[in-house]
Amino acid sequence: DTAVSQTPKYLVTQMGNDKSIKCEQNLGHDTMYWYKQDSKKFLKIMFSYNNKELIINETVPNRFSPKSPDKAHLNLHINSLELGDSAVYFCASSQGRNTGELFFGEGSRLTVL
Amino acid sequence: QQQVKQSPQSLIVQKGGISIINCAYENTAFDYFPWYQQFPGKGPALLIAIRPDVSEKKEGRFTISFNKSAKQFSLHIMDSQPGDSATYFCAPRLGSARQLTFGSGTQLTVLP
Numbered sequence: 001d002t003a004v005s006q007t008p009k010y011l012v013t014q015m016g017n018d019k020s021i022k023c024e025q026n027l028g029h030d031t032m033y034w035y036k037q038d039s040k041k042f043l044k045i046m047f048s049y050n051n052k053e054l055i056i057n058e059t060v061p062n063r064f065s066p067k068s069p070d071k072a073h074l075n076l077h078i079n080s081l082e083l084g085d086s087a088v089y090f091c092a093s094s095q096g097r098n099t100g101e102l103f104f105g106e107g108s109r110l111t112v113l
Numbered sequence: 114q115q116q117v118k119q120s121p122q123s124l125i126v127q128k129g130g131i132s133i134i135n136c137a138y139e140n141t142a143f144d145y146f147p148w149y150q151q152f153p154g155k156g157p158a159l160l161i162a163i164r165p166d167v168s169e170k171k172e173g174r175f176t177i178s179f180n181k182s183a184k185q186f187s188l189h190i191m192d193s194q195p196g197d198s199a200t201y202f203c204a205p206r207l208g209s210a211r212q213l214t215f216g217s218g219t220q221l222t223v224l225p
Binding site for chain 1: 145146147151154155156157158159162200202204206208211212213215217218220
C-alpha cells in the first residue's frame, strides 16, 4: 500500500493550459509538501502545509496554487503553463513541522510543449 | 541553495570500493544533517542522518562523518554495491525555517 501517492505520474500538455496534480498520504502525517526537481535533479521546496495551514510558501509564481482539503491530501494546480514549468513535481509528507524525515511520492513528470 | 555545496557531482566506483560524498554548508543554524537516496523514477528517501552533537554515525555500510568546526559532513558507503547506484543528496535542516536545504546531488554509479 503506497504511503504517498501522486496522480498523474506523467503529464504532457501544451503551453497555456491549466493542470492539476493530486497527492494523498496514508501515513497519518500532519505536514505535506510540494517540491520541484528540475532537469539537473535540483530539488527545491515550493509549499508546505501543516494541518491544512500554509506554512511555507517559497518564491513561486502565483500561477501555482496549492490546496489542502484535509491533512491527508495536498493538490497542486498550475495555471497558464509555461515551458519552464517542465519538471518532476514531488509530494512529500512528514510527522510534525520540524522533522528532517520526509516521505516522498514517486513524482509527477510534467512536460510542457 | 548556495548555502549547501555538495561534491562530487558524479562518482564511479568499483564494486566493493568505498564511495565518499561531501557536503559543505555555511549556515551555522542548520541543526540536523540527513542524507537522502534517490533511485531513477522514484522519490528521495531518507538514508541516514546525524545530529550536530555527534561526530559519526554508522548504519550498516553507511556512515556519516560530521565536522562542526569545518562545517562539513560526508557520507561514506563501504563495500559499495551496484544496488547502491543512485543519486544522493545532503539536505541539512534549517531549524528556524523548519525546512530542508537540498544539495545539488551526487550521481553514484557502482560498477559490477
